[in-house]
Amino acid sequence: MFGAGRIGKIHAANLARHPKARLRYVVDVHDAAAAELARTHGARVASAEQALADPAVNAVVIGSSTDTHADLIQRSALAGKAIFCEKPVDLDIGRAHACADTIARTGVACMIGFQRRFDPTFRALKQRLDAGEIGAPEVLLITSRDPGPPPLDYIARSGGVFKDMLIHDFDIFRWILGAEAVSVYATGAAPEFAEIAAAGDLTTAAVTLRTRDGALCQINTSRRAAYGYDQRFEVLGSRGLLQAGNQRPTEVVAWSAQAISQDTPEAFFLERYRAAYALEIEHFFDGLSQGTPLHPNIDDGIKALELAELATRSWREGRALDCSI
Template sequence: MTENGRLDVALFGAGRIGTIHAGNLARHPHARLRYVVDVHAPAAEALAQKHGARTASVEQALSDPAIAAVVIGSSTDTHAELIQRAAAAGKAIFCEKPVDLALDRARACARAVKQAGVVCMIGFQRRFDPTFAALKQRLEAGEIGKPEVLVITSRDPAPPPAAYIASSGGVFKDMLIHDFDIFRWILGGEAVSVHATGGCPGLPEVAAAGDLSHTAVTLRTRDGALCQINTSRRAAYGYDQRFEVLGSNGLLQAGNVRPTEVVAWSDQAISSDKPEAFFLERYRAAYALEIEHFFDALVNGTPVRTTIEDGIKALELAELATRSWREGKALECAV
């Protein structure tokens, strides 16, 4: 910890999400961004200069005893190695989802974290979204009784490039992993069965890349609660992120976030802003709140709410959904 009570942090990744995390770290009263690490030197240099940090190699950042924590926002294929190396160096870890695309490597990361005894938080930022979190609080307060059905809608505004899709691990691991985490968080239980299907209506380029553009997944918990997740890699009207919970005594809905809440009424129509453009805008507050929570854990010993075990559980569901789609049948979960 620095003389002014801040913890020195190394940030891995200077892309879109790294830039968001860098800004939140720079604004946090208990953090000091010391290093930015990225294979693309100009991006690392620009981000470091913006926030009064320095660039460094992985080795330099992890070997510096002043570094108390690392924030991993680099590409998915780097997560597992960085988690294990950071754990071995005794650094607290915040890592974007997923832990890895392969379950065996993700589980190896969990073992490394446990052996090192370091704090490790996985970036499932949707749990920190103010609207989603408010729904969860009201659900836990018993407002609608026992939850029976969860319906999640998750749609991107446009598909990513084919090169990204080909290396993403597939839509269930790349896109729906957040929705699988929401399922576990909101219903508070584990799935006993998963049935996934999908297609590429109107998006042959996604099919050519070996993936799905649209999916429908049904999960069932041990006590019979159901979850239906519908996703699309294309929504002409913007980034569509909402869900609803039907309970024994009512319904709770969490809707989209819009740039403004102004609604225009005329003799022709009633109109409002479209949903936010994409995830960086939609979850702006959530990204700041999850970093705040991470440092609360480091400074005050608060248990992290999104653990590496949560990352593995979501990855297990993504793996099972992928198999279900390929095999064309519902699959039972090992619980």
């Protein structure tokens, strides 16, 4: 396990529970965090060199900071280890393609952590869409809002809202519609957050994508939703509509003479996608043990990154861009 931070703890707990996996090493630049996580799951602290040199290690899970992903992907592939890596592959498309080349050359299995594909509600919608329940999809509307912006020092190194937040939504677009974009238009602002605007980033954004057959996708996002973590989408088809809504801590609805009320959405992504994180790790290890393909793979990671790069350019240049990717 590379990374003993917030997401590393989630992945470590899920793989430790999987019957076909055993956590052997935890690698992190922060010794105390690595030691605590290793102790929790009966593993040992090691350096990257030690972990990758051990022939008993069959796979790695990369949950460390984004700036380490490309290096660890390439080193792990060259060491012959199967790879699960959190998104994004890298912030630079050239380095991401270099990773894909190394994966192809070594032939190792590689999965990218777009956990939203494994959310039970989202997957159920996808299955019903593919079964033709609402006919051909025509419009996909995605709402993706965080409860509050991250620290300014994180924003400065995040790659911006399109690569940091919306990269998940670009993957949802490709997965749900089963098509690639031929045009991208993005716009945005940072109202009431002058320091974020000064850092060259946005707090609100809207992106419109069009596929070759004319289907449209519109993504609206915000780094500040006072009511919680807002993650939902709907697909309008030729014969109807499918919606996937938010999750709440409970589904109790209170009725009174004054109002009808229910819980606000889950607080943040760790709570909202608790089941999805477990299911994607299950898919990774089941795929390795059964020799079945892993999805989303590194090509999916690169295509989402390319859309994020195009959206960033579109916003900065103030125009729609043809992509045909």
